[in-house]
Amino acid sequence: MALLSRSAIIEPLLNGTKKALLASGVQESNIVVQSVPGSWELPIACSKLYSASQVQSTSSSTLGAGDLLGGSTSDLTSLSTTNSASTAPFDAVIAIGVLIKGETMHFEYIAESVSHGLMRVQLDTGVPLIFGLLTVLNEDQALARAGVASGSHNHGEDWGAAAVELGVKRREWAAGKIS
Ligand SMILES: Nc1c(NC[C@H](O)[C@H](O)[C@H](O)CO)[nH]c(=O)[nH]c1=O
Numbered sequence: 389m390a391l392l393s394r395s396a397i398i399e400p401l402l403n404g405t406k407k408a409l410l411a412s413g414v415q416e417s418n419i420v421v422q423s424v425p426g427s428w429e430l431p432i433a434c435s436k437l438y439s440a441s442q443v444q445s446t447s448s449s450t451l452g453a454g455d456l457l458g459g460s461t462s463d464l465t466s467l468s469t470t471n472s473a474s475t476a477p478f479d480a481v482i483a484i485g486v487l488i489k490g491e492t493m494h495f496e497y498i499a500e501s502v503s504h505g506l507m508r509v510q511l512d513t514g515v516p517l518i519f520g521l522l523t524v525l526n527e528d529q530a531l532a533r534a535g536v537a538s539g540s541h542n543h544g545e546d547w548g549a550a551a552v553e554l555g556v557k558r559r560e561w562a563a564g565k566i567s
């Protein structure tokens with residue numbers, strides 16, 4: 389079991405993800421971060437959290453400044469500049485975790501189940517669910533993907549960008565727009 393310094397990996401990944409979201413014009417107030425005990429809990433957390441955003445949306449009488457993408461469709465330069473948080477359902481969900489192989493089959497079972505679980509949540513809800521789950525053989529591999537190792541790339545930045553791209557595309561597709 390390798391539960392050592394998961395926060396040393398998750399925190400940089402989360403920061404990289406947020407950096408990309410903000411760089412795309414997403415308002416900070418529309419980025420919701422929730423934590424779970426481990427990667428095993430990611431599918432149910434993503435599922436229930438997305439449901440919560442839908443409940444919040446239908447039970448709210450006032451629409452916020454916009455959703456995750458600030459009310460934009462494809463033009464991210466026209467984002468609202470107000471700081472109030474949206475009550476609209478989430479445009480995208482990003483599941484971030486790291487599984488580090490230990491001595492037993494634990495890693496294989498969790499990696500396989502969580503991957504399938506996240507895909508199921510994505511297709512069942514119809515909301516883009518970005519796969520930010522590192523499945524690595526050792527901590528060094530994780531650090532090299534979290535942008536912590538010298539000269540390495542932070543994969544969180546890719547996940548943030550993917551969330552915005554799919555969030556925008558999903559809206560367009562929902563409106564029958566195929567560009
Ligand atoms: N070994 C790793 C875990 N294990 C914990 C499980 O995800 C789960 O929280 C527990 O079994 C209770 O249901 N989680 C990780 O995220 N990464 C690991 O490497």
Ligand SMILES: CC(=O)[C@@H](O)COP(=O)(O)O
Nearest residue numbers: 389390490491492493494
């Ligand atoms: C179920 C467990 O937490 C444990 O058996 C996992 O062990 P390992 O990570 O060494 O495979």
